[in-house]
Amino acid sequence: MKLHLNQKNIPLLATIAVFLLIYLAGSVLYSNFFSLRVFVNLFIDNAFVGVIAIGMTFVIISGGIDLSVGSVVALAGVLAAKMMHDFGVHPILAFSICLGLGAMFGMIMGCLIHFFELPPFLVTLVGMFLARGLAFLVSLNAIPIKHPVVNAIIDFGIPLGFRAWLPATAMIFIAVTLVGIYLQHYTRFGRNTYAIGSSEQSAILMGLPVGRTKILVYTFNGFLSALAGVVYSLYTSSGYPLACVGLELDVIAAVVIGGTLLSGGSGYVAGTLIGVLILGLIQTFITFQGTLSSWWTKIVIGVLLFVFILLQRYLSKAGARR
Amino acid sequence: MSQVQWLRSENFQRMLWPLMALVGILLFNFFFTPGFFHIEIKDGRFFGSLVDIANRAAPVMLLAIGMTLVFATGGVDLSVGAVMAISGAIAATVIRPDYVKGVLEYGEVQSLFLVLSIPLFFSLLAGLWNGLLVAVIGIQPIIATLILMVAGRGIAQLITQGQIVVFIHEPFQYIGSGFLFGLPFPIILVLLTFTVTYLLTRRTGLGLFIEAIGANSIASRFMGIRERMITLSVYIFSGFCAGLAGLIVCADIKAADANNAGLFLELDAIAAVIIGGTMWGGRFTVFGSIVGTLIIQSLTTTILTRGVAPEVTLVFKAFVIILVALIQSEKFRQLFSNRMAGEKVRTS
Amino acid sequence: AKDKIVVGFSQIGAESAWRVANTDSIVSEAKSRPHIELKFSDAQQKQENQIKAIRSFISQGVDVIAFSPVVETGWEPVLKEAKRAKIPVILSDRAVDVQDDTLWVTFMGSDFVEEGRRAGNWLMENYDRLKNPDKSSDVVNVVELQGTVGSAPAIDRKDGFAEVTKGSAFKIIKSQSGDFTRAKGKEVMEAFLKSEGKKIDVLYAHNDDMALGAIQAIEEYGLNPGKDIIIVSIDAVRGAFEAMVEGKINCTVECSPLLGPQLFDAVEDLMAGKELPKRIVTNEGVFPAETAAETLPTRKY
Amino acid sequence: MDQNNVLIDIKRVSKAFPGVLALDQVNLCLRGGEVHGLMGENGAGKSTLIKVLTGLYPRDTGEILFEGEPFSLSSPQEAADHGLSTLYQEINLIPALSVAENIYIGREPMRFGRIDWKQINGDASLAIRKLDLDIDVTQPVSSYSVAIQQLVAITRALEISAKVLILDEPTSSLDLAEVAQLFKVIRKLKEDGIGILFVTHFIDQVYEITDRITVLRNGAFIGEYETQKLPRIELIAHMLGKDPETFSLEQTAGKTQQEKTKTGQTLLDVKQLERKGSMMAFDLTINKGEVLGLAGLLGSGRTEIARLLFGIDRSHKGTILLDGEETVISSPRKAISHLFAFCPENRKEEGIIEDLTVRENIILALQARQGIFRPLSGRRQSEIADKYIELLDIKTPSDSQAVKNLSGGNQQKVIIARWLATEPRFLILDEPTRGIDVGAKAEIQKLILGLSEDGLAILFISSELEEVIACCDRIAVLRDRKILSELSGEAIEETNIMQVIASKDVNQ
């Protein structure tokens, strides 16, 4: 059989190969590891990470970065919970308001970045402080969400057999991934993000809508961060102002492991999906191992990360040589 | 260069706005916080809020100095906080090797040289590791240093077994809370590091090479600049700065807190570097980063002394930083000077 | 078929010495019981990681799940899942906020609000005795070092203290977060001293680490901790006892991390089919400085 | 030609940058169905005028009419919307995207709400074939050489169905065949009534294709002329601002025909050097005091040889003897330590460092060779920079101007200056005169020959055959990544070279 390998796809294939390799390793090492349930759990437990990672992929491909995502998740979650719990707002309305505000939050950051030419690193760092601060202002305490509609959403799911169950949050993750792939490959917006990230100057001269695309990218990511906040609050049925501290780094790590270059201009949503699953897999590994102390947990995460990246590089090099 | 030329030069322009922002925050305090500018000399030592700010900012200033160079090469070093923790943990363990095993007695008093050199050696090693991943293996900086950011804190906790190792070691404590020439010793250390860095980068070819690599690494390689060597050294240097910062913090509180030392300080350092006017991959100014750190620290101190409620702190901080950033943005300034400029064109 | 009881324990993290002692107690206790197998998972201070860990325990099919929740809310869905899988859940150190209390079997550990109350009560009872003679007791200025903003112990310890001192002569004039760390505690205390100076009569710290940092700031400022400024804190770690022996902390309220034996006793009872009480209270005390010298050698952490 | 068919009328437009008045009351009138040449020395303001026209830079004063209506753009995007298709001077493409996508990005054909990739790739293949180019359009643009990238950029500009086509030095690294093909397409567009603004430094091309010419000098408008009625010598006189009497047109043929006192000493002796996939085994000798030219078509492997000799790419086989001793050149740094110098063809990506100043760009290579700890003093830096700014006539307000603010030709000169400043023994020039104006080109050629007389060995690569012939003592002719033959002395002639390239028998 002659596999038609496009040079561009080799890193992506290498990433998938790495994922399969570790999955296999886990299945050999631990009983119960190789089950549909553990696999589906990857999607359920990482749904909120994945949703943002898709947005972050666009941001990073466009040559930017967004550090605010973790805080926006917390803000959206706590705001939605507050609206439902204290003011009796209907969940659907509360969630919609949060999504709108999230998009607006992203849009404002995008505008600051575009119109005043401020570095994304700084603007989104400020966004991170601001969103977290606002979350504290909304409520210092965690707020439980108890609403029949929410419970219905949480309980909704598709049984997959083998004791596995695909809940709404995981479906949102998968849907966002599909939308991401579509946007990236089949819309001008998606293609323009590549152009801007690869060479903003060229993109301007080629007459592409640079400003609009840039602002849209951050708006989209803000929206997805808020959506992740909704997913997170469904996942935990509460809003918590301290939720997801440091999530931005996990998300960026997932995107980069998925093969996206931080310098912009190249990467794939599909790669990001694998990146998210790989990070999730590392955690699954560690819980299945189950005897690591807190510090060894951190060290092992670092070592696994290192090993995966080396493996991925090695595989893509080997692939390219053929 | 003549003075006038210097005032017009790009280097000065880049520092001007951060300096203005710093002056602005200090002026605010001058009017609204009584005794803010008061500096008194007690036993030949300077005391006062300004000295405090500089002293508190010292660890982040050190991080920012290292981060500036890393940033200029187009990288970032997320591991500095973890390296701080490692360095402090090692120092404390050198002083009380058996503390974590539950032995409370001190062994023989360790020489200051050992207490300093062993942690710094490992900090260099940490920097070398980052550098190797970035420059030799070619892993993207943010991920390469994220590995050490996660694992490094684990290593620090492994060393202290998660405990807070307290110690008494007069000469070492001097690093954190001593005075020299009337100034807190950390400030002296920062001045020293800054001077050395400044001389190394601006009085040799190094600074230019770093900027060239950051701005266009292919062209730099074609010109025979040792791109890898320099990138490697820059990460090593950042590791060293982080190690030094770790020692200061650890000596200051007379304890090694591997769980919290340097936690999230990488973000402060990055913010300081950007506010200070350094570009990601290109021009850098170490002095600007010092100013950037001072801006952030005076803001923090202002918040603490003025009694802003802790839950509002972050919002407040965010607004001030974005304001500082906007003042620096040429586009933003144009917005306000547009009317004037418009008239100028019409009359000319 | 299994001859061992498999217990999955999800710890919050290793953010403080207290937490480390807590982990230690659990891990070493498990080791000392041959028929118990512990699956330990560290969540690095993140709720999402804890949820993942618990879900993973469920899919691994452990016999009992125990965890110290990062935060009270947000456990409903995952606990329901555990219930569906018929795995009993034990809470340690902090309660959870769920409507259906059949989702967990028992809760053991401290009550943060109560700790705050105890600190406040001790202070009100003993202030007059300890204060500098030249200070008045009509208005007592208290500064507070809070824990991490938004964290449960910070909120509860603040509330408990405020509850009992409400309407009394004790006024909180400054309250800032010191993130539960020494370094921050020192920095914030420096700022308090800068702005309030000698007006400060009492320091209330949400944990010992911050108090220990603050002591250094007070000394460097030229005041006597424990005399010029009365210091009350919470946790009762060994460092605090050392400071109390030197007279630098006046009182510390215990919050015991040594839950290991209790936890596994409960696990064994549970597997033996015994009925457990919904609340297992830990034996905790208030330690004033006077008793420190004799208690110190017995402190394990 | 229809006199009333005015598409664009630029009236008294001025534009100043700090320290430079780039445009000073410039007029230009472009009609439908004409090719309008825009001429001037390096830094005269041609590119700036174009950028003002397309809205990249706001103008300070003046007026622009588009089909008689006042017209003010604020971005190239708007320009595109108004039917202005522009090829800017530096190749502006998205390196990571495919050739096809680069041609169509921003106006991809859509189908059922999604981009129709099939159509894009199909159309792109057809479009690119109009320029007689046959490449895989699904590969990323960065995998192709500069010349091909330029053709891709041209294709993009041509594919936009527009009223106005603006081409800023489209032919700077193309060879004759490509240029001829391009002109064919341009003529067709002209017949369709499109107005074409054409910038180039090749006088021959101007006379071949343009109908009228506007000349700029130092930002000032000199005049508009009918091409047919303007003798070449006068055109050059207008551009340079000199009397036609004071110079002769034959400046270009700079070679001192009196045979140099050739030492005949061999500097480099390359034996059977090979790099799989990019260059077949070849022999080459390079003598001191000699200019060796490489001639060949696009992608024939000229740049590859330069990269191999400079240690950018590693060879898989073969040896290099330097002064008779076997030497391994494993990196540019190693090459530089042997006093090699390499002026790359891709100035934007491999040459200039945009954010640094002119001075820093000039002294960098020298400083790199000296090492970190022997810094050139500020004064020494200025001395060197000023020397070359003067020698090469680099137009810049000061040596502390960021190099990205220089005009294209002047950027090129900065790179040449950088390598001359290192006083090399062996200088590799890959398309060194790209985008350099006639006057300066002659100067640079003279300079090169002068240096070679002082014993410098030079490897000279250029797609301009004329230039190669004028400058080189020997010429190696390449095709398909292989050296076919070497010509020297009398044999150096255009027809001979063309014959070798066209010869069927590869075994000579």
Ligand SMILES: Nc1ncnc2c1ncn2[C@@H]1O[C@H](COP(=O)(O)OP(=O)(O)OP(=O)(O)O)[C@@H](O)[C@H]1O
């Ligand atoms: N962004 C800018 N900032 C400052 N000066 C500029 C800028 N762009 C161009 N200039 C200056 O304006 C003048 C005209 O430049 P322009 O690029 O228009 O020249 P040109 O005629 O296209 O030259 P070439 O033939 O070399 O391309 C030059 O002196 C250049 O230094």
Ligand SMILES: Nc1ncnc2c1ncn2[C@@H]1O[C@H](COP(=O)(O)OP(=O)(O)OP(=O)(O)O)[C@@H](O)[C@H]1O
């Ligand atoms: N016709 C072609 N088809 C595919 N790839 C090509 C073609 N021409 C050039 N390339 C690519 O461009 C790169 C540079 O090619 P090369 O060095 O042979 O160019 P050259 O002879 O210097 O000519 P020029 O620079 O004028 O294109 C090579 O990596 C090669 O892969």
Ligand SMILES: [Mg+2]
């Ligand atoms: Mg030009």
Ligand SMILES: [Mg+2]
């Ligand atoms: Mg070439």
